[in-house]
Amino acid sequence: MNKIVTATKHMYSHSSTRSHASYSSRRSKASTTSTTSSRGVAAAAETAALRVKLEAHRIENEGQEELEQLEFEEKMRRLNAERKMANLKRKHEAQKVETQLKMEEARLYAFEQETSSSTSSRSSCKSAGSRTMPVRTDNDLTKPNLRAGASVFTPKTHDENLVEALARAITSSRLPIPKPPIFTGDSLQYPDWSFSFTSLIESKGVPPEERIHFLKRYLGGPAKEAVSGFFMLRSKDAYQRARDILEQRFGNSYVISEAFRSKLDAWPKVHNKDKSGLRNLSDFLLQCQAAAAEGKDMKFLHDMREIKKITAKLPDWMVHTWNRKIAKSKRQRKIPQLSRIRKFCLRRI
Structure with a gap:
């Protein structure tokens, strides 16, 4: 009986040991499978992240290349525009030099014409002085006083007059353009300003309706305020009325003396x-x-x-x-x- 109990216990312990080993083996296999699965998921996630990063780099590189292309085109347009501007400036300077050269040639031609005419007149005067006057008799009085070799008076041609006019225009163009001063209401300065404005603006044939604009330009301070109401008028007598006000307020002899x-x-x-x-x-x-x-x-x-x-x-x-x-x-x-x-x-x- 004891042998049977002992055998039964031995069989039970051996079965328990074997089942525990089988459980441990299954648990170890499950753990290994779980670890492998988690590693695969991590590798897949990292692969997806790298693909996204690579795509982002590709898009960024394309945008950078497009931006660089646009910057290069803009730089080329600027260079072309600067080159065109430089060419235009050089042409303009060449035209100015050419115009100045033509003007100087006209002056030189006018000077040569004047020199040659004065030289010929002096030589003719000398030749006339070296001749001896013939003695006229009573019979010569009835004859006309004409000489066969006498020089005929010739008036200046149109070209010579044009050259002289051009030379005078060149000389006058080099003078500074006079302008009337700006009158601000000082009665001591009014006579000088009035004379300057009349001679430089009014006497140049400016229409009456345009004179009021020049008057506004060359007035300031209290003088401009005194006639500011006339600047809004469109009548032809607005200018004369404004001048009358200025004359009464600032050009009166009593006001000037005071x-x-x-x-x-x-x-x-x-x-x-x-x-x-x-x-x-x-x-x-x-x-x-x-x-x-x-x-x-x-x-x-x-x-x-x-x-x-x-x-x-x-x-x-x-x-x-x-x-x-x-x-x-x-x-x-x-x-x-x-x-x-x-x-x-x-x-x-």
């Missing part, structure tokens, strides 16, 4: 050894002298009180010298004039 008086009153005193200030005062006195000769309202500048105001602007040592001269003039019953003060200042500069 401007001179105010500037003299505000003139600073000239200090000792200030030659520049003394020269500026003498220049303004010359302007006052010219204005006094033109307008009746400027006669106040010759008044003794105004002359005393002017001399008060001089340095102290010049005031003493001037007072001595005035005292001598009073004894001689001479009235000092504005021109005398200016000469007195000029001698001390």
